[in-house]
């Protein structure tokens with residue numbers, strides 16, 4: 001080959017598809033990488049592999065039915081998604097739920113956050129080559145899932161919140177089980193640090209990798225633990241408290257580094273905070289009705305209603321435009337994963353392919369949430 | 373020069389220590405088999421008990437006289453988000469009163485479409501249906517997942533009005 005041809009080949013970028021069937025994308029996400037050797041020059045996410053047009057489906061469903069569709073978006077924070085829809089509908093019909101419902105919802109949301117972070121921790125370890133952590137994460141998550149199963153009747157797609165309250169009152173031994181779990185998990189969470197956080201290989205692969213500056217986090221709208229690891233204070237629970245978050249005391253976890261390790265630490269610290277919130281609430285669940293009676297078919301008055309909540313991945317918003325009928329005229333979900341995915345290119349540019357796996361797992365993507 | 377060598381050795385030793393720490397956790401579980409929580413399914417089928425509220429399938433309750441409480445009001449059919457329930461009813465002449473009364477002919481349930489959302493159960497005015505606890509639904513043909521829930525020859529329990 002002449003030197004010209006060789007030089008031209010050297011200069012050419014080459015493209016590689018990561019996904020849609022790739023174990024580290026946690027779902028059917030396709031990333032089109034353009035590479036220079038092993039250095040990433042550009043990442044372009046391609047969506048649409050599991051699009052189910054949930055927003056369009058909502059336009060024909062009643063408000064009670066919409067709740068169960070949100071389970072199928074971010075299935076790891078389904079309880080918070082349900083809550084967002086219920087709060088928006090309750091805003092519309094001007095219904096104030098009882099204190100009991102507020103506290104139950106808050107406890108359930110925090111349990112969901114814990115279970116989501118446990119799963120993320122396990123999967124994160126596995127992405128970086130440590131299968132052990134996957135089993136440990138699932139072991140601890142199982143206790144929470146059992147609590148959910150006893151309370152809501154389902155293990156993943158709970159559909160526990162309904163407009164006006166919760167579907168069933170909590171069972172008698174709910175408090176006992178939750179307290180048992182907190183005692184258990186307080187012993188087990190330091191194990192997570194021993195296994196992964198302090199591990200020298202893990203640190204080498206995450207520290208200083210995939211840095212997202214505060215400015216970029218804000219302009220891309222990266223919220224949740226990923227945003228807070230870049231120093232962007234965006235906790236909805238603190239800034240726009242809903243349910244019972246105004247009566248509990250907790251810290252907003254902020255880091256300034258913005259790298260993979262900071263995002264990792266932010267989630268580990270959030271688990272401690274979640275347990276702290278549950279501890280404050282679990283002993284004083286107020287008496288009252290667990291569900292206000294609503295009409296069989298709820299109709300929202302004409303107007304626009306918005307409610308945002310903090311899911312395990314960030315800010316989740318529900319925007320309903322109602323024309324007074326039994327189903328919304330238009331409904332829009334603001335899902336945290338979609339915004340976070342947009343920042344992937346900024347984070348991954350200039351790093352190696354192996355680092356992209358670490359970045360992907362620390363931003364904790366759930367694909368059905370992005371592609372709904 | 374010496375300093376950098378010392379730093380390097382320190383890093384290596386620190387790294388080894390962190391690895392050993394992780395190994396200690398694993399070692400603990402190897403030597404404490406009681407902490408293992410794995411369940412041996414399906415070997416434990418006899419002792420496996422699901423929670424009361426577990427939502428596995430929709431069932432139509434029948435009592436010992438082969439009577440159910442479904443009046444055929446179709447409230448559940450309307451409440452279902454995905455059309456998993458189809459009620460086919462007919463008007464039957466009641467010989468005692470001489471009036472025609474609605475009765476279900478077939479209560480068709482498509483398990484393959486059901487999302488176990490519990491909305492039908494909530495909407496039923498006569499508590500005729502319930503969530504069953506069976507979760508082993510695997511079959512070889514999709515058509516087997518559609519079933520008629522009212523048993524052959526079953527009747528509406530007396531005293532149930534819609």
Ligand code: SF4
Nearest residue numbers: 452486487489490492
């Ligand atoms: S549980 Fe939900 S999806 Fe299933 S039949 Fe009832 S209403 Fe329909």
Ligand code: SF4
Nearest residue numbers: 442443445446448496
């Ligand atoms: S709502 Fe109850 S009574 Fe009415 S058709 Fe359904 S099962 Fe029968």
